[in-house]
Amino acid sequence: MWQGLSTGNSNFIGIEAENTGTANDPWPAVQMDAYRRGVAAILKKIGANAIMCCDHKEYALPVGRKDDPSFDMVEFRTLVATILAGTAPDPIIIPNVDADGRPTLRRGAHGDRVKQIQSDLQLSTDGIFGAKTEAALRQFQREHGLVPDGIVGPKTWASLEVSAAPAGIAARAPAGPAAVTSIDQIVEVAGDSDIARFNWRDRGKAPAGYIKGMALAFGRAYCKFKKGEPAALDTCSRPQVWAMTPRAPTRCGTCSYC
Numbered sequence: 001m002w003q004g005l006s007t008g009n010s011n012f013i014g015i016e017a018e019n020t021g022t023a024n025d026p027w028p029a030v031q032m033d034a035y036r037r038g039v040a041a042i043l044k045k046i047g048a049n050a051i052m053c054c055d056h057k058e059y060a061l062p063v064g065r066k067d068d069p070s071f072d073m074v075e076f077r078t079l080v081a082t083i084l085a086g087t088a089p090d091p092i093i094i095p096n097v098d099a100d101g102r103p104t105l106r107r108g109a110h111g112d113r114v115k116q117i118q119s120d121l122q123l124s125t126d127g128i129f130g131a132k133t134e135a136a137l138r139q140f141q142r143e144h145g146l147v148p149d150g151i152v153g154p155k156t157w158a159s160l161e162v163s164a165a166p167a168g169i170a171a172r173a174p175a176g177p178a179a180v181t182s183i184d185q186i187v188e189v190a191g192d193s194d195i196a197r198f199n200w201r202d203r204g205k206a207p208a209g210y211i212k213g214m215a216l217a218f219g220r221a222y223c224k225f226k227k228g229e230p231a232a233l234d235t236c237s238r239p240q241v242w243a244m245t246p247r248a249p250t251r252c253g254t255c256s257y258c
Contacts, residue, residue, distance in 0.1 A: 001061060002054045012059075013042055017069075027071055028147045033091055036076060040083035050081035098154035105152040107134045117152055120160045190215035 005011065017035050019027055039053050055073045060066040082088040097103050105113060109129040118125045121136045134150040141148040144159045152160070190212045198206075 002059045003051065008059050013046075015039060015042075028149075030092065030147050030149065032071070032076075036080050037083055037091065039076075040080045043080070044084060050077045050084060053077055053080055094151060094153040098157050100157070102154075102157050104154075105129060106150065107131070117160065120163060186212075186215050186219050 002008065015035070015038065017027075017031065019031075040050075043049065043052060053073075053076070055076075056066040056068045057064075058073060079088065094104050103113065105117065107129050110127050112127065114129045114133070115125040115127045117129070117137070118127075118133055121133070121140055123133060123136055137152065137156070138148040138150045140146075140160070140163075141150075141156060144163070146155055146159060193211065195206075195211060
């Protein structure tokens with residue numbers, strides 16, 4: 001019974017929202033906002049006000065027969081009323097692309113970006129954003145403190161990028177690596193490193209020889225730094241300079257790196 005009406009199942013419009021219902025999975029604010037806006041849109045369409053919105057446990061008799069939902073319906077109706085009155089804050093809209101130009105994706109999307117997401121989630125990469133991809137994404141979002149909406153926006157892109165980064169490089173490095181004593185060893189170690197094989201997001205793998213060249217450039221800068229050369233001291237404070245201007249390696253003759 002609600003507002004004198006007892007024909008709920010045949011006359012009410014029922015709206016369900018997905019949530020695990022457990023204490024460690026509270027209703028996300030963005031989901032609640034969407035829920036209220038959906039209710040407000042329906043009420044506006046049928047010409048009713050916020051009081052005509054009730055929950056299962058308020059309507060069902062006898063009292064106590066239903067216990068859902070878990071949130072406060074008085075507050076819910078109050079906020080629905082502000083939406084109907086046009087006084088509620090504007091909703092937060094997920095941007096179409098993030099700062100790196102990656103598009104916001106959801107179920108129904110397809111292509112290489114979806115394959116990238118599926119690879120990050122350790123799924124088969126068919127490039128189709130379907131139910132399985134969405135379910136895996138929602139779980140990933142829950143585990144990383146994100147809104148589990150199944151949408152890959154800026155925050156989820158950033159979190160996926162961190163989880164997919166080659167963090168295991170340092171973790172798999174031996175506790176006591178052998179000393180690198182020659183240019184040949186620097187080249188060998190750099191060429192065989194995980195970073196040389198890593199497929200960087202939006203850039204792909206590094207060009208052949210790039211990581212080796214960077215390692216040699218660093219080795220040369222380090223040697224000169226150890227010798228106390230002023231140019232090296234300045235260069236080491238601005239690594240982008242020597243990183244972008246590699247030169248043929250020469251031996252300094254003063255350290256084990258050359």
